[in-house]
Amino acid sequence: MITVKLPDETEKEYPENSSALDVAASIGSRLADATVAAEIDGLIVDAMRPLEEVTETRPIPLRLLTERDPEALGVLRHSCAHVMARAVMKLYPGVNLAFGPTLGQGFYYDFDLERPISEDDFARIESEMKSIIKQKEPFERFSLDRDEALKFCDGMDQSLKVEHIETGLADHHTLSFYRQGEFVDLCRGPHIPDAGKIKAFKLLSVAGSYWKGDAQNRRLQRLYGTAWFSKKDLNKYLNQIEEAKRRDHRVLGKKLGLFTISNDVGQGLCLWQPKGAIVRSLLEDFIKRELLNRGYEPVYSPHIGRAKLYEMSGHFPYYRDSQFTPIFGHDGGQMIDFWIRKLDPKDEDYVEPSADEEQKLLEAAAVMGIDLSAFPKSGSVEDKLQVLRKWQDQQERYLLKPMNCPHHVQIYKSQPRSYRDLPVRLAEFGTVYRHEQSGELNGMLRVRGLTQDDAHLFCTPDQVEEEFRSTLELVQFVLKSVGLEDYRVVLSLRDPDSNKYVGSAENWDRAEATLRHVLTEAGFNFVEEPGEAAFYGPKADFMVRDCLGREWQLGTVQLDYNLPERFELEYIGSDNAAHRPVMIHRAPFGSMERFVGMLIEHFAGAFPLWLAPEQVRILPLSDKHLDYAKQVESQFRSAGFRITVDQHSAKVNAKIRQAQLDLIPYMVIVGAQEEAQGAVSLRDRIDGDLGEMPIDEAISKLKKEVKEKIIRQSFEADFSGIEAASEVSNEY
RNA sequence: GCUGCUGUAGCUCAGUGGUAGAGCACUUCCUUGGUAAGGAAGAGGCCAUGGGUUCAAGUCCCAUCAGCAGCUCCA
Known part of the structure; x- marks a missing residue:
């Protein structure tokens, strides 16, 4: 006989070789019929397998899985x-x-x-x-x-x-x-x-x-x-x-005139059309104001920087394949760069160059006016590399910046820092360039030039916990204001068996422990994923669920003990000695491109009033009411609304239809009646006709909706039953 | 980057090796209207780019570029 323990703690005896199905049958035939599989000791197994074959644990802990279990x-x-x-x-x-x-x-x-x-x-x-x-x-x-x-x-x-x-x-x-x-x-x-x-x-x-x-x-x-x-x-x-499919941001983006990608400009390079640019700048203004309130200092930095800077930070060597080619000051720069990589035995594609190849390269260099007279033809690879690197170091070599951090680090370093100044929080909507694989590009969601709502916090080790906490709080706040309240956090940790990470094991342990502690204490729904960390530190990514239940990786908070080390950052402590600060990288939206792309899909192009590119459209009943329409327009405009007048010679039905298709939140209909009363008829995109009202009343109603960032969507999602089921590992 | 599919008007798409098409949008005219499509006329094209086959190529072949899907990657 074997003893089985069910989730309600009851224990029962069954003959040997009994299966979960037998157990289910003993409870009831309907249960037996509904049983699909079983969970034993946390392992999902066949309902028809003999129980004792699966586990050594006695009594056997058994949970029957029916159609209701994900x-x-x-x-x-x-x-x-x-x-x-x-x-x-x-x-x-x-x-x-x-x-x-x-x-x-x-x-x-x-x-x-x-x-x-x-x-x-x-x-x-x-x-x-x-x-x-x-x-x-x-x-x-x-x-x-x-x-x-x-x-x-x-x-x-x-x-x-x-x-x-x-x-x-x-x-x-x-x-x-x-x-x-x-x-x-x-x-x-x-x-x-x-x-x-x-x-x-x-x-x-x-x-x-x-x-x-x-x-x-x-x-x-x-x-x-x-x-x-x-x-x-x-x-x-x-x-x-x-x-x-209906919400695809690439389709909606084109239809609504939000953004475009021109082949002439380049793959993965997003052009923000006026309507898309408004959405973006509203979001930027919103977050900028919030950052000022929270003690951040805005900075600006250029789009390029010396390649050396990124070699120093570690980004260039590590992500070389997904960077745009460096910009060389000398026409031969690229050739020497190629040569260096070819000679470097550490390079993956290393093939020892033949003497003939080497000779050709030397001749080409001479033609290009590169003085390599010191090149030791019969010397060691190291000696050869040294000559080439020396030449390269004397040349201009720039990189389109793939990250903002090295620039911010330089701003931090531009003056001595006292512990009294910390934390220093430098914020910038910084545009970075990454040469993503062509097959990866996808509308605004995966681009080659993206603007991060970036900031870097420099703080003392003691402040890390508090800064991390308040950063998480900021991300929460920001997501909430656009109506995204369903998310989980993925805490990415290092893979202890890999050597791709920089920094000491102690620093990593400390960083990971801090993140885990704060996330736990703040009550976040989070999972840990070993091996997913950036090469310089652990990170907490926000996985946001949209109204269709799809998950998007948006905001991120990353701890970094590495860059301060590499750039020898310091602050003077109360003991009058130099100390090393800790850096936190964070971007609540992630990138403006990705975030807006995601919002387009989340709202199906129908932005809430505060974000809508065109908030109100005036529909004059006929040409006779155009003058009045323009008068109403200017009143709304001085109240701060983005508003237009539909001047087409069409029936009001057609104008309404067009405005509905253009996803305009509010329509204002003016005719003889309104003109006589000095009033407007308001039509809501979702609820339809709201009737006639004084202009002031309409304006203050809409103002309130903007101020409170109210989100009203006509779409009622009912995908509760189909949240991603846990993936069962069932391959060998 | 790899594999497959696709590229024709501003948009969505038809198009059999033999004269370039439709609907919507646009322009003009008629119409001046009450909460999701009034009517008529017009304009709009190096058929992605470069080669090739052919008497003849939007159509067949090759290459390049780009888009889409998937794979792989993602600081």
Whole structure:
């Protein structure tokens, strides 16, 4: 007999080899029917597996997972991936299976198959899947030892699985498989008891991928799908996808004239059109005022700086690949730079240059007027490098700034600092340039020139905690004022096994402990992610959920014990001795581009009144009322509103329609009636006609809405059921 | 950066190797209106760029640039 302990602490005895399903059945047949998987000792496992096989713990702690538990969705989706793979194999013989894990709200499976799969094939695959599901065949688990498993996969002609067992799973003695009808797959599980549990699914897209995610490897075809316990949930999810498409900031940005990206200017370089620029400057003004209140000092710094500066800070060497090429003062600068990198044995692409190549480079240098007479042709690489570096150091070499911090550091260093001056908080909307991979660029969300609402705090070690706390508070405040109150914080820590980080272990420990302590104390919902820290320090990123439940990484607060060290920053303490300050980098919005892009999607282009580029549009009933309309316009304008008059010769219905489509928050309709009364008729974009009222009344109503930054959205999201389900790790 | 798809009017898109198309927007004229589309006419194009095949290329081929999707990356 075995003893099982349920979440309510009750303990029961069951015969050996009992499964979670048996336990469920003993409680009730409906529960047995609803049980999808089980959680034992924190591990999600098959409901049909003998309990004692899973854990050594006695009594066995068991939690039954039903369709109501989010964890169950991951299990369902992985099983659906198997069903999809089975269907694909049936339809297209010769398929080689790769991996097929679950994702936040779906799953995919990678196939190696000559014949390209297109969306036109989806209907066929789906109907094959349907007939598989109809048979309600069980998922059966069995284990084989290494040799048997290899033979087994080889026998099925699954060479990728064979390769995976030999490489990725080299340290596994036994391997588990799941059988479902004629389909067998190497898989860690868990799976649902039988395919009949898949009540609703849909194939979503097909895309290319690589074996083990490496572009050097063979290309695979990846089929994406999603699965749910009910048709209703599936439809809800599909609606969410549609809604997300409708809100695409690239489409809305074009339609509403917010921003544009011109090929002539360059990839990933965002041009703010007047309407977008207004939104941005309102946000900047808002945060600037807030910063002044909180003891920040605005500064300005140029867009470029000497490459040496960024070599000193560590950014240039570390992020060289994602930087724009340096600006060289000498035409030959780039060639020497190339040479230096080629000679440097530390460089990844290091290939020893041949004597012939070296000779050619020397000749080219001579032609370009570079004096390398000291170059030791038969000397050591180090000696050669020294000559080249010496020449380079004498030249102008600038970088488009990838970060603002080195400039702010220089401002800090421009005068002696006393402990009485600290913390020094230097703030700048600093535009930085990063040469992101072309495939990564995406509207305003991923650009090559971005403006951070940046600031750097220089403080004593004792002040770190308080400064970090108040910074978090600032981010909270800022997000709240644009109606973003649903977020979590990701605390990114270093990976203790990696050597990519700079600074001492003690400093890291101290920094991480401080962040953890403040976040805990302030009651933040946060998770720790080891290995995700920046190379110079741990960071706390704000992951903000928009009204569709999508997460965006926006604001960030980062601790830095490294730059003060590298730049030898100091302040004089009360003991009259020099001490090293600590730096905090922080950007509540992250970047203006990304933040505004996110806001466009969050509001579906319909900004709240205080941010709307065009707040009010006057719609004269006919040309006869144009004069009065202009009079009303000037009254609103002197009250501070962004307002226009629709002067088209169209019926008021058409003007209203246009204003609605342009997402103008308020329309003011004026005709003979209003003119006679010296009044206006107000129409709300969301609630429609508000009736006639005196101009003053309309103005003060709108003023109040602006002042309080009221957010009214016509969109009622109901995606509560489809928050990202926990991802179940079910790959080998 | 890699793979695939795409690039035609300001926007959204049709277009079979043989004369460049539609709807919306725009301009003009008629219409002067009461809470989501009044009517008519007109203007608008180096069919992304550069090569090639062909008697003939928006259409077929190659390259480049850009966009999209996915992969990989993100200070």
